Amino acid sequence: MLDHTGFPLEITGETTPMVSFRKVRKSYGALTVLKNLDLDIAEGEMVSIIGPSGSGKTTVLRMLMTLEQIDDGVIYVDGQPLTHMPKQGRLVRANERHLRNRRADIGMCFQHFNLFPHMTALENCMEGPVQVLGLSKAEARDRSEELLELVGMISKKDQRPSRLSGGQQQRVAIARALAMRPKVMLFDEVTSALDPEVIGEVTNVIRKLVSEHNLTMLMVTHQMGFARDISDRVCFFYGGKIEEQGPPAELFGNPQRERTQQFLSAVREAV
C-alpha cells in the first residue's frame, strides 16, 4: 500500500483538472490490469481511450464511476478526492457517504445500456432526479422531456425499454445520465452492442453533446473514426498503462510507438 500521506488533500490552482488519476493501480487477484496510472483531464475536454481488449480501458471508467475499488493511488474529481477522503490531515479510503457525495459529479453510459426494464423511457430519466436529487415530479419531467428531445426520443417517452431498439435504448440511457447534471460523462463502449445501422444515431447524439455542451467526457470506444472526429485527446492503452497519447490527428496520423502503429494498422486492416 502506498503511503497516502504523499497525496494532496485536494488539488487547487487555476488549472485544476476535472479528473485526475494519481498513481492508480488495480489488480484482480494476481492479474494487474492497471499499473500506476497518471491521467489528467481538463474541464470540458473530450478524451477517448482506445486499445486492445484486456488493456484496462473499461476499468478506467469503472473505477471513476466507483464500480471498482482501486488498490492504490487516488482519483480526484474537480479537485476533490473521490476514492479517498481527508481525515485528520491525511487521506483515508472513502466511506459510502463520501462516495455518494462525490458521485454526483459523474454520469455513465454502459455498453449494454442497463435501462430499468420496469420503467418507461421517461420514468428511467426521471428516476434519478426525483429519487436521488429530490426534484419535484414536475421539474424532473420538464428536465427529462427536454433531454429526451435532445436525444430524439421524445416520441417514444412512454415506451418500455423492451419495445425500443438498441440504438434507441442507448439514447435514452444518455438522457438518463444527463438528467443528473453530471460534470463528467463516461461512455463505456456505448456502440459495441449495437447493430451497425443504428450506431450513427448514438454517435450523433454524442457529437451534439461535444459541440453544444461544455461537458468533460471520457469515452472508451472501438470506433477509431469517431474517436478521431470528436476527441480533444486520444489515449492508447496497452498492457495496463497509457502507451501513447496525444491529439487525434497526431496519434492516428503519426503514431510514435511501435505498439500503437501495430494496433492501428491491425484495426485498419479489419475495416
Added chain:
Amino acid sequence: MFDWKWDFVWEILPRLLVATGNTLLAAGAGYAIALVLGLVFALAQRTPYRALTFVVREFVEFIRSTPLLLQIFFVFYVGPQFGLRLSPWTSGMIAIGLHYACYLSEVYRGGIESVPRGQWEAATALNMTITQKYRRVIIPQAIPTALSGMGNYLVGILKDTPMLSVIGVAELIHVANSIGSEHYRFLEPITMVGIIFLAISLPAAGLIRLFEGRVRRKLGL
C-alpha cells in the same frame, strides 16, 4: 358410497366451515409473517458482515432440514420451561411463520440474484443509496422471478396448517378429529377435510398463476 351418511355431513358442515375460516386465517397470518421475515433473512445474507451472513445461512439451512411438526412442538413446549407461556395460536404462528420465512428467503435470494449486475451498476451511476437501489430497481425486477415460488409456498403453508392441530389450534383437522371421536365416525369428517382442501388449493393455484401473469405484464417484463 360405502356407508356414507349425508345427514351427518350436513350436521357437521357448519363446524367444518368455521374451522375452514381458522385454517385460512392461520395460513394467511403465517404467510404474512413469512413474507416479511423471509425478506429480512434474504437481505441479512447480502450484507458485507460475513459472520451475520454465515449465521443466517446456517439457521435457514437448519430450519429447512428439520420437520415443521417438531418445530411446532419445540416453540410450544420450550417457552413454559423457562416461564414463558405462549398460546397455541401464537406458538403456531411463530413456528409456521419462521419455517416458511426460511423457504421464502431462498425464493427472494433467487429473485435478487436473477437481476443482472448491470442494473446494480446503473443504479450506482445514478448515485442511489442502497435502500433506493433495492426498493426502486432490484426488488421490482426480482419479484417476477420470485412470484412462482412465492405462490407455491402460499399453497404449501395452507397445506401445512393441519400440523397446528397438535398443539390445539382449532383448524380443519383438529375439528374433524374432535367430531370423529365424539361420534365415532371418521369417514365423513376426514373426507370432507380433504375435499375442502382440494376446493381451496386447486383454484388458489390457478388464481396465483393468473396473478403472476398480470404482475409480469404490469412490470413490462
Added chain:
Amino acid sequence: MIIFDFLAQYWPRLLSGTGVTIAQFFLAAVLGIAISLAMGLMKLSQNRILRGAAITYIEIFRGTSLLVQLYWIFFVLPLFGVSIDKFTAGYVAVGMNIGAYGAELVRGGILSVPRGQWEAALAINMSPARRMWRIILPQALVNMLPPWGNLMIELLKGTALVSLISVADLMFQAKQINGSTFLSAQVFGTALVIYYILARFLVTPFMRWLERAMARKLGKV
C-alpha cells in the same frame, strides 16, 4: 438437567426412534420413487385414460395435506375393509404423497431430454419401451436429480407426521419423553439436531454423490 445427563438416560429411546424414522424414510422413498415413475410416465402417455388417472392422482395428493392423507389412510381405509397396521399406513401415506411431487419431476426431466435423442432412438428402430428405458430415462434422471435432493429432504421431514398415528419414530419418542419429563428444550432440541444430521450429513451428501455418479456415467463431467 443438563444435556449430557439427559442423553445418558434417554439415548436408547431416541436411537430406536431414529431407527424407525430411517426405516419409514427408506420404505416411503422406494414407494415414492416407484409411484413417481409410474405417474410421471402416465401423465406423458398418449392414452387419455392413463393421463387422466395420473392427473387426478397428482392433483389430489398435491392439493391436500399429507396429514389429511395419513388420517384418511389410517382411519378411513379400514372402513372399506382395507385394514393396515399403523407402521404400513405411515410409510404408504408419505410415499404416496411424495410420489405425486416426484411425478412432476419425472415428467419435467423426461421433457428436458432434447428431441434429437428421441429421434435418434427412433432412427435405430428401438421399441418405444426400450427407447424410454435405455435412452431417455438415464438422461432425464441426470436432469432431475438436483430437485430430487430437495424432495428427499421433504420426505424425511414428512415422516415425522407418522408419529401422529402412533408409529414410534423419532418424533413420537421425543413427544413421549417430553410428556413424562417436561424437559422440552433438551428432548425437542436433540430431536431437531438428529433430523438435521440425517438431512445434512446423510441424505444430502448421498444425493450429491448420486448426482455426480450419474453425471459421470453419462460422460457429462
